[in-house]
Amino acid sequence: MDWGSQVKMFMPHGMCLLWDPALLSLHVISDALIALAYFTIPLSILRFVRGRNDLERKHRGLALLFAAFIAFCGLTHVASILVLWVPVYISEGWLKALTAIVSVVTAAWLIALVPRALELPSVASMQNEISAHRETMLALDAARAALAVKVDRTEGELRVAEQHGHRSAALLSTVIEAVPGPIFAKDWSGRMLLANKATLELIGKEWPQVEGLRDDEFLGDPRQAEAVMANDRRVMDGGIAEEIEEIIDHPVKGRRTFLSTKVPFGQMGDEIKGVVGVSVDITERKQLARDLLHVSRRSAMGEMATAIAHEINQPLAAITLYLDGSVALLGADYEGPLTRSLGLAREQCLRAGEIIRRIRSFVSGGDSVMRRENIARLVDEACGLALLGARERGVTTDIVHVEPDNSVLVDRVQIEQVVVNLVRNAMDAMGDAESAALRVETSYRADGMAMVSVSDSGPGISAEVAGRLFEPFVSTKGVKGMGIGLSICRTIIEGHGGKIWADLDAGTGATFRFTLPRHTLVEAS
Amino acid sequence: MTRPWLIHVVDDDAPVRTSLIFALNAAGFRVASYVDASDFLALEKDEQSLLICDVRMPGINGIELTRLLKQRGSTMPVILMTGNASHALQAEAMSAGATAVIEKPAALGALLAEIARVTADWR
Numbered sequence: 001m002d003w004g005s006q007v008k009m010f011m012p013h014g015m016c017l018l019w020d021p022a023l024l025s026l027h028v029i030s031d032a033l034i035a036l037a038y039f040t041i042p043l044s045i046l047r048f049v050r051g052r053n054d055l056e057r058k059h060r061g062l063a064l065l066f067a068a069f070i071a072f073c074g075l076t077h078v079a080s081i082l083v084l085w086v087p088v089y090i091s092e093g094w095l096k097a098l099t100a101i102v103s104v105v106t107a108a109w110l111i112a113l114v115p116r117a118l119e120l121p122s123v124a125s126m127q128n129e130i131s132a133h134r135e136t137m138l139a140l141d142a143a144r145a146a147l148a149v150k151v152d153r154t155e156g157e158l159r160v161a162e163q164h165g166h167r168s169a170a171l172l173s174t175v176i177e178a179v180p181g182p183i184f185a186k187d188w189s190g191r192m193l194l195a196n197k198a199t200l201e202l203i204g205k206e207w208p209q210v211e212g213l214r215d216d217e218f219l220g221d222p223r224q225a226e227a228v229m230a231n232d233r234r235v236m237d238g239g240i241a242e243e244i245e246e247i248i249d250h251p252v253k254g255r256r257t258f259l260s261t262k263v264p265f266g267q268m269g270d271e272i273k274g275v276v277g278v279s280v281d282i283t284e285r286k287q288l289a290r291d292l293l294h295v296s297r298r299s300a301m302g303e304m305a306t307a308i309a310h311e312i313n314q315p316l317a318a319i320t321l322y323l324d325g326s327v328a329l330l331g332a333d334y335e336g337p338l339t340r341s342l343g344l345a346r347e348q349c350l351r352a353g354e355i356i357r358r359i360r361s362f363v364s365g366g367d368s369v370m371r372r373e374n375i376a377r378l379v380d381e382a383c384g385l386a387l388l389g390a391r392e393r394g395v396t397t398d399i400v401h402v403e404p405d406n407s408v409l410v411d412r413v414q415i416e417q418v419v420v421n422l423v424r425n426a427m428d429a430m431g432d433a434e435s436a437a438l439r440v441e442t443s444y445r446a447d448g449m450a451m452v453s454v455s456d457s458g459p460g461i462s463a464e465v466a467g468r469l470f471e472p473f474v475s476t477k478g479v480k481g482m483g484i485g486l487s488i489c490r491t492i493i494e495g496h497g498g499k500i501w502a503d504l505d506a507g508t509g510a511t512f513r514f515t516l517p518r519h520t521l522v523e524a525s
Numbered sequence: 526m527t528r529p530w531l532i533h534v535v536d537d538d539a540p541v542r543t544s545l546i547f548a549l550n551a552a553g554f555r556v557a558s559y560v561d562a563s564d565f566l567a568l569e570k571d572e573q574s575l576l577i578c579d580v581r582m583p584g585i586n587g588i589e590l591t592r593l594l595k596q597r598g599s600t601m602p603v604i605l606m607t608g609n610a611s612h613a614l615q616a617e618a619m620s621a622g623a624t625a626v627i628e629k630p631a632a633l634g635a636l637l638a639e640i641a642r643v644t645a646d647w648r
Contacts, residue, residue, distance in 0.1 A: 306609055310609055314540070317541050317631065318538075318540040320630040325544070325548030325551035349630055352630075353629070353630040
């Protein structure tokens with residue numbers, strides 16, 4: 001229904017008030033004031049919403065809705081003034097309906113918001129909170145100030161500790177320098193990190209010549225350097241400390257043996273960073289141990305020789321007496337081949353007794369008969385005895401004298417014993433092999449020693465036995481050998497100032513060699 | 526060539542003992558043999574005789590036996606035989622009263638010469 005038809009249909013509301021000027025004025029002024037107030041409130045809300053950019057979107061929406069609701073309320077009061085004179089009651093009704101909808105929506109929203117509004121802190125509690133924050137800030141400031149003081153103090157302490165650390169390091173390096181034995185440290189790749197005076201003396205170098213270098217870069221002997229580096233590597237890889245004997249040539253003192261204790265270093269549970277070691281020069285101690293071993297071996301040999309002498313002399317004595325008794329039985333008048341053969345047998349018995357007596361007196365430090373002998377002739381005679389039965393066993397023998405006129409000062413019986421022993425050993429080693437070849441050679445060496453070599457084509461000797469070959473009771477012959485022969489040989493040869501050793505080539509036989517000092521006649525003037 | 530003397534042989538080693546008996550018999554001696562010193566001491570000796578004795582024996586050894594005989598006033602000559610005639614042993618044997626020390630292995634000749642020496646003034 002349009003505006004004109006409404007005006008025609010109804011009468012103005014002023015008529016209900018009988019157009020009383022006072023009553024009309026009261027309504028008009030009151031409604032106008034209410035509408036004015038109602039229009040002012042949304043404007044303030046709009047200003048507030050515009051000024052508070054930090055409002056949440058739904059709060060902003062609520063504020064605007066609230067502003068709209070109040071504005072509509074204001075409009076209804078304007079409509080109330082209007083209908084006093086213009087009877088547009090239908091439009092006023094729709095306006096009220098619209099206002100009702102906005103009001104209801106606003107009210108519903110407000111009801112839903114109340115619990116959340118209750119959760120909002122009150123101004124007092126906000127103020128409490130703010131003052132609590134302020135106190136916290138003050139406490140923080142105080143703590144910061146205290147911390148600054150502490151930092152200052154700690155920095156001071158650190159400076160003191162640093163000075164103390166410098167003093168400790170200085171003391172440590174003084175101590176390391178003062179220790180008479182070598183102390184050193186190397187990094188993971190074997191480069192020298194630290195070497196005290198004794199270490200530098202040991203290798204005959206100055207610190208700048210070794211600093212940051214590896215052993216193979218400053219040690220003279222590459223094989224010694226290789227051995228030392230292999231030891232370092234093993235200690236670092238294994239992570240376990242080791243006590244190792246190491247040999248290093250000293251520029252003046254010659255070859256020295258060191259007992260080094262090497263320890264891997266690095267932090268606990270961390271990777272190993274290098275190796276640190278201390279060494280003790282044990283060259284003299286080792287020599288003393290060798291001398292002692294030699295003496296004890298000689299005394300053990302002496303006891304053994306006495307026991308052997310007794311055991312062998314008994315049957316020899318019996319044989320001799322039987323032979324002499326037999327000759328006596330034949331009678332003084334008998335002259336025949338039997339006398340001669342019995343006499344020869346008896347001579348050999350006495351010779352055997354003589355050998356035992358000589359060895360015993362030798363190993364127990366007694367006298368032996370030293371004479372100038374031709375080593376070639378001596379070897380020939382000893383081989384004559386030792387090679388008995390060799391041909392029958394299919395052994396081809398080859399005796400070579402590189403220098404026939406080769407004189408030595410020896411106890412003939414003893415050296416013959418050594419040759420016989422080596423030759424018999426060689427024959428035993430070859431057993432019943434089809435191609436058994438034995439070679440005996442005499443020669444002399446540039447160092448003034450005569451040398452005798454006995455080589456066989458047997459199976460050679462295992463490395464396991466090789467190291468102990470010359471010790472008593474070590475045998476390669478199983479139950480057949482007592483393992484005494486070579487130890488007696490060694491005692492005899494060393495007693496003559498010579499050396500005895502074996503060259504072992506498994507599969508191609510063994511060669512035993514011994515040396516004796518050559519005897520040169522001083523020309524009579 | 527039978528000789529009248531009785532020779533006592535004391536040696537614990539049977540082959541040595543029997544070879545001595547064989548050789549001394551062959552040389553014309555009468556021989557009485559004993560396996561050890563106590564065996565020898567157990568028998569009464571009234572006949573002029575001499576003793577050939579090993580030094581190293583279990584129980585009473587040759588030197589102790591010699592000393593024992595001399596302590597009992599025996600004048601029986603004692604020839605000691607040993608496989609190890611060191612100077613010390615010889616000195617000890619002589620001070621115990623032994624007539625001679627012979628080293629094994631010994632030729633019968635050496636033994637006979639010694640026997641001849643100690644029995645030279647007998648009878």
